[in-house]
Amino acid sequence: MVAADLRGYGDSKAKDGDFTFxxxxxxQVALMGxxxxxxxxxxxxxxxxxTAHRMVLDHPQAVRSIALLDILPTLDxxxxxxxxxxxxxxxxxxLAQPGDMPRRLINNDPILxxxxxxxxxxGSNEIFxxxxxxxxxxxxxxxxxxxxxxxxxxxxxxxxxxxxHANLGETSPIPCLVLxxxxxxxxxxxxxxxxxxxxxxxxVGRAVEAGHFLVEERPKEVLAAITRHLQAVCKTP
Numbered sequence: 001m002v003a004a005d006l007r008g009y010g011d012s013k014a015k016d017g018d019f020t021f022x023x024x025x026x027x028q029v030a031l032m033g034x035x036x037x038x039x040x041x042x043x044x045x046x047x048x049x050x051t052a053h054r055m056v057l058d059h060p061q062a063v064r065s066i067a068l069l070d071i072l073p074t075l076d077x078x079x080x081x082x083x084x085x086x087x088x089x090x091x092x093x094x095l096a097q098p099g100d101m102p103r104r105l106i107n108n109d110p111i112l113x114x115x116x117x118x119x120x121x122x123g124s125n126e127i128f129x130x131x132x133x134x135x136x137x138x139x140x141x142x143x144x145x146x147x148x149x150x151x152x153x154x155x156x157x158x159x160x161x162x163x164x165h166a167n168l169g170e171t172s173p174i175p176c177l178v179l180x181x182x183x184x185x186x187x188x189x190x191x192x193x194x195x196x197x198x199x200x201x202x203x204v205g206r207a208v209e210a211g212h213f214l215v216e217e218r219p220k221e222v223l224a225a226i227t228r229h230l231q232a233v234c235k236t237p
Contacts, residue, residue: 002031002035004027006027007027008145009047009145019151020160021155021163022058024051024054026058026059029059032062038062039062039063039064040062041063041066044066044069045070045214046070049068049069050156053066053068053074054160057167057170060174064174065177065230067179068196069214070186071192073199075164076195077089077092078161085185089185093157095152096150096158103143107143110141111140111141114137121213122212122216127213127216171201174202175233177203177205179222180208181208181211181213181217182209184212192205
């Protein structure tokens with residue numbers, strides 16, 4: 001198993017200012033190639049899942065199957081952005097603002113921003129293991145990580161949309177597992193499984209009694225679902 005940060009996140013370093021999912025997908029494929037894997041299965045959550053989506057579009061030969069946890073396609077998020085969703089996903093607009101304003105505000109009190117953002121998505125920061133929360137806080141104190149957050153969401157409101165629009169109508173037969181939380185925002189406007197079947201017609205999945213952080217809230221249930229998914233696709237000729 002390989003667990004990799006996206007560029008600029010965690011302890012990773014961004015070598016340039018390109019934070020598109022296209023660049024992040026290329027990073028992951030290059031990393032796996034460096035480790036000796038020409039193709040592989042991907043299990044992903046949130047921004048990592050958006051990277052996985054782009055990985056399948058740009059590098060179909062590399063990805064054997066994907067699991068997408070608690071997201072809608074990026075185009076659908078923006079298409080359904082109304083007042084209800086904007087209150088919950090305000091960071092999508094805030095982090096994408098031009099210039100250095102978001103970075104300067106966050107860097108003034110990064111822990112306040114981090115805890116507020118996590119609480120808004122989780123409902124309770126008590127679901128996070130203390131070591132995980134400490135790692136989040138350490139990363140948030142790094143201005144380069146904050147710059148990566150902003151670069152990521154700026155691309156998500158611009159170049160990423162252009163890339164996804166260019167691929168509209170394309171589908172992949174790749175095996176795909178979709179899981180989402182019943183207590184989050186993902187299924188408020190659309191059925192996540194049906195939204196992903198537009199891109200991946202063979203997608204299967206279901207809701208989990210949790211918020212956005214499925215793994216933290218329902219680790220055994222999510223692990224069992226992913227294990228069944230991987231066992232099934234690995235048996236496929």
